[in-house]
Amino acid sequence: MSHFSASALEQLIADARVPGLSMAIVRDGQATTRITAGVRNSHDRIAVDPQTVFAAASLSKPLFAYCVLRLVGAGKLTLDARLSQYVPDYVADDPRAATITIRHVLSNTSGLPNWRSAEHPLKTVPGERFSYSGEGFVWLQRVVESVTGEDLDTTIRRLIFEPLGMNRSSYVWQSAFETNHAAPHDAEEKPGTTIRRLVPNSAASLLTTAEDYALLLTAVLSGTG
Numbered sequence: 001m002s003h004f005s006a007s008a009l010e011q012l013i014a015d016a017r018v019p020g021l022s023m024a025i026v027r028d029g030q031a032t033t034r035i036t037a038g039v040r041n042s043h044d045r046i047a048v049d050p051q052t053v054f055a056a057a058s059l060s061k062p063l064f065a066y067c068v069l070r071l072v073g074a075g076k077l078t079l080d081a082r083l084s085q086y087v088p089d090y091v092a093d094d095p096r097a098a099t100i101t102i103r104h105v106l107s108n109t110s111g112l113p114n115w116r117s118a119e120h121p122l123k124t125v126p127g128e129r130f131s132y133s134g135e136g137f138v139w140l141q142r143v144v145e146s147v148t149g150e151d152l153d154t155t156i157r158r159l160i161f162e163p164l165g166m167n168r169s170s171y172v173w174q175s176a177f178e179t180n181h182a183a184p185h186d187a188e189e190k191p192g193t194t195i196r197r198l199v200p201n202s203a204a205s206l207l208t209t210a211e212d213y214a215l216l217l218t219a220v221l222s223g224t225g
Contacts, residue, residue, distance in 0.1 A: 009037045019185050020048040024214035029221050031214035040182040042189050053168055053181040053207050055195070060171070060206035061137055063216055065106050067156050068144065070225050072102075076147050079103040086143040102140060110136035134203035141202035152200040159225075164215045169208040171200035177207060 013021050020038035024031045036048045071077045083090070083105070084098040091097035091112070104110040112133040141152050148155045153171040161169050170177075173196035183191040197205045219225070 006037065009035065013038050017187065017189050019189050019191075020052070020182055022048050022050065022052055022054060022182075022210040024210040026214050026217050026221070029218055031211065031218060034211055034214075036210075040180070041191050042183075042185060043191055048182065049180070050211050051168060051180050051209060053177045053209055055182070055184065056206040056208050056213070057204055058134075059208075059213065060202060060204050061134075062220075063156070063160065063206060063213075064137060064141070064152075064202040066216065066220060067159055068102065068106065068140065070159050071144065071147065073225065077102060077143070079106075083139050083143050086146045087139060090139045090142060100136070100139075102143070105133075105136040105140045108132050108136070110139075112136045112139075137203035138201060141200070144202075152202055156200075160216070160219075164219055164224075166208070166212040166215050169206065169212045171202070171205045171207075172197055173207065181207070 009021070013019075018038065019042045020040050021036065023033075023035045025033040025035075027033070034050055036050060036052070038048055039045045040048050040052050068077065072079055080101050080103055082098060083100050083102065088098075091100075096111075100110045100112075108130055109128070110133050111128060111131050112135045114132055114134050116135055144155060145152055156171060160166065168177075181194065183194055185191050199205075
């Protein structure tokens, strides 16, 4: 990225109608480059900086998976443990759900739909094919909370955020984010309402910065924990 000028980046996000961007580049196991561009809210036009917190959406899943593998490494869980062994009532009226394992969830082969709805109730065909599923991750979250005896954000803060120095990351909204966070925007670059979740969701609620997420990636690449 050293050859990519700031003006070119500004033009790129303008062409794509992206209000703001924060990026970290990990090279040789280290975050070597940090880049920000654009604004965090198209109304007030305040620039994105390295401390700007973004909603990470499904990038919540890899971080949660790392947490689960830390618990596996510590002997608290096993990859082939059945989720129903810990949380038996998550999927009703489908006996096949009892065979779903932690390995199924982490490899997205639980057979569960992404999210339940009237059209897609929680039914499953575990282990037969790839099926991207937020529901599977939330069920596994319930398992982790059952095993640790604490809510997910507390566990991840203890095992990952604090040891790695991810000081601008959380699975629930923090008052410290109020003064510097990126607002959601629609395709017309109009800002929407920031969701301030008070309950963690392993599949979707991570709030973080590019710099913090790069710390996670370097830990994964180096086999930390």
